[in-house]
Amino acid sequence: MMYNDVIITGLGVVTALGKGVGENLDALVSSKGGIAPLTLFATNHEVVVGEVRMSNEQIVDILSLTKGKIYSRTTLLGLLAAKDAYDDAGYSELNQKERSALKIGLISATSVGGMDVSENFYKEYRIDKSKGKLRDLLGHDCGASTEKIAAYLNADDFVSTVSTACSSANNAIMLGARMIKLGLLDVVVAGGTDSLSRFTVNGFHSLGILDKNRCRPFDDSRAGLNLGEGAGYVVLQRSDIPHHKAYGKICGYANANDAFHQTASSSQGEGAYLAMHGALRSSGLNPRDISYVNAHGTGTPNNDSSEGAALIRIFGDKLPPFSSTKGYTGHTLAAAGGVESVFSLLSLKYGYIWPNLHFNTEMSDVAVVPVKDLISDRSLNFVLENSFGFGGNCTTLIYGSYNG
């Protein structure tokens, strides 16, 4: 079977760092994080988060959506980022004939779905079963945000939604790449979106893994993660379809399961190891070929030790520069792989290695030291990007530079 090469021709991102690639790039380069106290909704918990600094109304205006309709914040953030990626790759400008000649799909990822709006319904419904606006529930299902984005972009020849907790977007990108390779689709917008919600803030708080202060991935004093919100999408396409730019190509991917615990990672990072190992094997690359690792690095004691152990198992004493960008954005859950794929592709394209914010002291149990200060003008060939989630789901993607 002949496989198609898959390249990335468009990027879109919205996070606590800002809207669009430009604002995110500026913040990344100036080492300015976006973690601040929660303002979106009232909660009893003292938390700092990575909030997107735009109200739903502002986003509705930017996207010229019908006013008065109910959109979940997950949908709105997804629309913003997916539209940017689609515009960036030039697919919004296709005329009807050009569009119908291509099979274009959207594969998205979310874990929260329309929970922010469902919460409004449920607050009234639980007290009086005849109360609560039914239309508040239309966006509840995870697939609802994907359908809205696909319709908005006219990218709906195939749609689906992945939900494997915090590794979701990487799995969406992996499926998109595989479907293009096999010739099922020509172009895929793939990534993820998740908004902050009372549900997730309370969920992660009940697990005791939220840090009240800014998160410190891979630092010995790390005490948990900061939740974030946002969306990140890439436009994947066959390399033989005309394109005016390319950020890189997909070289490898793998998904593995830690099979250790529903929420905790094994101390040897078995799932992470297998995902990285599988991605390297599928790309035909050696560990020494990797120029930078964008780690999952949430800032929880468990994740960072486990991932660190897996990095040592893969790279030995030749660990390439690595960092977690969650100190900038917080953990954007199902969107994380999308956001961090965009950051990884920006690294490849512009030669940056992002600093791991708030790192001071090496972990006592696993001897790995992330990049502390921005590295620029570095020629990067391959970037490995990790996303891991509850349920032991671990997915690694490898992006390579592409000149074509």
Add this chain to the structure above:
Amino acid sequence: MADIMEKKIYINTRASVEGCNEPDYKEFIPDPVARRRMSRIIKMGVTSAFIALNEWKGKAVDGIITGTGWGCLADTEKFLNSIYENDERLLNPSSFIQSTPNTIGAQIALFLGSKCYNVSYVHGGISFESALIDSISMLQEQDNITLLVGGFDEMSATKEHILDRMGVWRKAKPGEGAQFFVIGNTECYQNTAEIESVTTFTENSELSDTVDISSLIDRIGVTLDEEYRILCGIGNPYSSTENMGKNIIDYKQICGEYPTASAFGLWHACGILEEEPHIGKIIIITRHLRERISVIVVNNISK
């Protein structure tokens, strides 16, 4: 999809746990602590997976791929309720942990110690189809592998009540279930059926009135030159050519309405092919509420 199907996709084993016909879970999940922690949909899903795996005599599966439209409803509601009831204080994380839609796929991996590919799709009425499309792609990419693929949904009291308020039960009856299949790309003595294609259609709103079954079948390029059945699970009125009518079975009369009912449709289709070997082909046409239509085509391999 059909144009990439170089390798045949065989259904090796299958299992079904239905809400109206739940087994004794003790037999499949003997650990009482584990069983007590699991919500009903987790027990249904995990048990259905175990039955399919127990019947499979080949090597361990190389992937666990699931689809669910509603995810773990009961746990989601339980956690949401506790947020309000306890005013966000001292919440028990169990129901939060089990609210994620990948819980069942993850639990299966944990029980089996299976570190292989593991993905969950949550896309309304085409969640199970998404899992199938991922599976079929993987079976084209790699030789000699087997995959565990399943679909499941639970009907909670709240979901049933909300759908009642939306008027859904005026035309349909509530359903729920968990069906799992071991599928592979190598023929073996356990096969009865082969998946020819899985298609999800683009149309959403414009197809809201009448679904033309003949044109759907034409569009996926299926020829009906042998004895066939159409398992139809579309709530909307449909039209068909005159001689087609006698071959149409409304399968949601059996399993009820829920997003992954097509997994029941596929399970039921395998049963028909076993019992009536003169039938060569079964076409499963499904639509959940006003969502995308899917078509799954299954062939009798002895034909």
